[in-house]
Amino acid sequence: MNRFIAFIFVSILALAAVACAQTKPNAASDANAGKETAAVDKAPSEASGSKILVAYFSATGVTEKAAQQIADATGGTLYKIQPETPYSDADLDWHNEQSRSSVEMADKASRPAIAGKPEKLEEYSVVYLGFPIWWYTAPTIINTFIEANSLNGKTVIPFATSGGSTIDKACADLKTAYPEINWKEGRLLNRVTEQELKDWTASQH
Numbered sequence: 001m002n003r004f005i006a007f008i009f010v011s012i013l014a015l016a017a018v019a020c021a022q023t024k025p026n027a028a029s030d031a032n033a034g035k036e037t038a039a040v041d042k043a044p045s046e047a048s049g050s051k052i053l054v055a056y057f058s059a060t061g062v063t064e065k066a067a068q069q070i071a072d073a074t075g076g077t078l079y080k081i082q083p084e085t086p087y088s089d090a091d092l093d094w095h096n097e098q099s100r101s102s103v104e105m106a107d108k109a110s111r112p113a114i115a116g117k118p119e120k121l122e123e124y125s126v127v128y129l130g131f132p133i134w135w136y137t138a139p140t141i142i143n144t145f146i147e148a149n150s151l152n153g154k155t156v157i158p159f160a161t162s163g164g165s166t167i168d169k170a171c172a173d174l175k176t177a178y179p180e181i182n183w184k185e186g187r188l189l190n191r192v193t194e195q196e197l198k199d200w201t202a203s204q205h
């Protein structure tokens with residue numbers, strides 16, 4: 001009986017060894033890859049010689065999901081741009097011209113305060129910068145972030161989600177306001193598939 005148990009045990013070990021040997025070194029295409037640690041996902045980032053930051057603002061979670069997908073695909077570090085005072089539902093009411101977002105977006109000089117800063121920003125050469133489209137452009141909190149954190153000389157790739165508007169005006173506005181940044185063409189990430197996102201990020205750096 002003991003020999004039988006030992007046989008079963010050895011068989012299980014042998015099967016496990018074969019299974020491990022067949023595991024791909026980069027599991028990025030596996031369904032669970034996104035949930036794996038940054039150690040696996042870091043590979044593409046390091047291979048291309050650039051350290052990637054995925055900085056984003058998201059008021060209701062849609063852009064946040066896209067940011068997470070980019071971080072999974074690139075091995076980049078996620079950084080959430082947090083308003084010092086979070087936006088309430090009433091703040092986000094674009095039908096109300098007195099709401100906080102309407103007032104901020106009507107004043108190009110508004111710079112809503114943010115809490116915190118990304119650590120060791122100088123180490124990153126590529127920054128994905130994400131936001132929801134507000135009034136056809138980037139929320140002014142993105143201006144606050146850019147002005148509080150030097151992105152000069154870095155490659156910055158805007159991405160956004162929207163209710164249907166394009167990202168074009170946001171990209172044009174940002175390029176005009178901050179010409180010293182090496183802007184890449186931005187991309188609207190409404191309803192992109194995981195594969196489309198991987199292909200896009202792979203072509204960026």
Ligand SMILES: Cc1cc2nc3c(=O)[nH]c(=O)nc-3n(C[C@H](O)[C@H](O)[C@H](O)COP(=O)(O)O)c2cc1C
Nearest residue numbers: 058059060061062063132133135136162163164165
């Ligand atoms: C104040 C405000 C203004 C908006 N303006 C636009 C707009 O001009 N065009 C558009 O397509 N969607 C607009 N939207 C919709 C958001 O862009 C869209 O819901 C986005 O996916 C939200 O992203 P988030 O969940 O990351 O905040 C607006 C939303 C808010 C709250």
